[in-house]
Amino acid sequence: MRLKIKINRNSKGSDNLSRLSDEILALLIRNAVHETRNSLFYATLNNHLSVKGFKNSANFCAKQIEEEQSHFKKVWDYIQKRNAHAILSPIPEVIGDYSDLVFAFRSALNLEYQTTEIWQEVYDKAKDTSDGITLLLAEKFLKIQESEETEFMAINDELALIGNDALYQKLWDNTYEF
Ligand SMILES: [Fe+2]
Numbered sequence: 001m002r003l004k005i006k007i008n009r010n011s012k013g014s015d016n017l018s019r020l021s022d023e024i025l026a027l028l029i030r031n032a033v034h035e036t037r038n039s040l041f042y043a044t045l046n047n048h049l050s051v052k053g054f055k056n057s058a059n060f061c062a063k064q065i066e067e068e069q070s071h072f073k074k075v076w077d078y079i080q081k082r083n084a085h086a087i088l089s090p091i092p093e094v095i096g097d098y099s100d101l102v103f104a105f106r107s108a109l110n111l112e113y114q115t116t117e118i119w120q121e122v123y124d125k126a127k128d129t130s131d132g133i134t135l136l137l138a139e140k141f142l143k144i145q146e147s148e149e150t151e152f153m154a155i156n157d158e159l160a161l162i163g164n165d166a167l168y169q170k171l172w173d174n175t176y177e178f
Contacts (some may be wrong), residue, residue, distance in 0.1 A: 020082045032075045039068035041094045048099040060178040109152040116145040
């Protein structure tokens with residue numbers, strides 16, 4: 001799902017882009033790092049699945065790389081718009097042999113859950129501190145996460161039935177409509 005966030009400086013007076021609170025800034029930075037990690041994770045998946053011959057799944061992961069990068073960019077742009085000074089923390093490693101479909105997509109779903117958790121924290125904090133613009137941002141991302149989770153849960157449900165049989169996995173990869 002594509003994300004469009006428009007910030008209208010004049011909608012609630014000219015001063016609605018005031019300084020971000022330190023706590024919200026820290027959460028947004030955590031999110032930016034996490035989105036980058038997600039994109040590296042999908043790049044790894046894309047490679048492992050492609051080498052293994054799961055072309056359809058590999059293509060799907062290639063699209064996810066771009067999507068996660070665009071999420072990072074949106075969050076980063078937002079931090080700039082709020083004129084906050086951001087220092088990125090190191091990106092956690094992407095570890096694992098993701099050439100198995102079941103393991104790969106279970107890992108993907110877990111990362112999506114983590115993304116949702118961070119956005120939920122942003123949402124709660126924005127609400128507590130009456131930061132309406134951040135609240136709007138969090139709402140939009142939570143909607144995206146809802147559809148991401150639904151998509152990945154459906155994939156995981158199917159793969160749980162298929163299990164680790166290489167032939168069935170290949171057949172599934174050929175026929176699943178991502
Ligand atoms: Fe994302």
